[in-house]
Amino acid sequence: MTDPFDADTWATELEDKRAEKDRFFDEHPQSPIPPEEREAFDGLAYFDPDPAYRVSATVTVHDDPEADPVPMATTAGREVRYLRVATLTFDLERDDDDLADGTYELHAYQQRPGGDEPLFVPFRDKTTGQQTYEGGRYMELEADRDLEIGDEIVLDLNLAYSPFCAYSETFDCPKPPEENWLEVAIPAGERVE
Template sequence: MKTIYSLFFGIFLLLGCNQPKERLQGETEFQRNLNSEFKDASKSPLKKKDRRDFKALDFFKVDSAYVVQAAFRSTPDEKPFKMKTTTDRLPEYVKYGEVTFNLKGESFQLNVYRDLDLMNEEGFEDYLFLPFLDDTNGDESYGGGRYIDLKIPEGNSMTIDFNTAYNPYCAYNEKYSCPIVPRENYIDVEVRAGVKAF
């Protein structure tokens, strides 16, 4: 009887006393959320072998110099086009506007896009897609460029936080189909912010 009691008590301890959860790494909520997603087998783009030892993504140090106020100009007469991807898939996008901003003492302009399929999904009605290339690509950051998620502004300005720049999923796993950054969205400056190369 004593042995059975000990056995049940042992099982109770194992089930009832969970190990303290490992604190998610990251300087900001954006970094912690991204690391959480990459750890989660149901959401992670990582291959199983990479996820097994995954602790955290490598980020540039958060820097307020890469949080910029941009002038926004909508481009309502643009025609939809099929954006090239890393596979044969050709999703339909439309150029929604242009953002102009100063970074490192220079002025730059980038296009922002809307995914015509995604805009009909709940929660994505005001989503804007900002893919960009910069002078860190292929060295400190992913060679194919990075993405930033934005929302349609109410006025003619918006904040762009390059600290939230992230890699397309195909940077981690070739099974994904990722939009290729349009060449006109290259800025001739090092954007040492956001996610680094994997």
């Protein structure tokens, strides 16, 4: 995989995306922030951008995702069905934290395989309920083509975000299934204050 990476450009683009999201949450009619709370809203909390959490993941594509659907409980007590379409295997290597070093897996889901919908990657980690939202966080990955076994894809955990139900009980959000609970802290992306 060729991924020309410039850390300064990446950090600037990430901060720009965060500022754009803050504007949406502050001003847009579809913001998950309840209208009565928007005046006090002064932006989301984030971990500092860290390129160590922008990793290359090896893709394992599942041949028949419909054969083994994954039920996910939601914050409203319902259950939704997702299809495990891929497994992403990646290494974390931190210079300052040997506890994070290792190989990890996250599963990627869709509700309908083969469509245009992005890969949905809900997860929990050791920050969940402490530094990050208690219901876990999400990532969405857009592949520029159909993925095949052995492909490499960039998994930027700095893009991890809290679902809308973290901001308002009017939303019903899938909870990460146990197979996507990481036994490591991922101090990247959105956090709670």
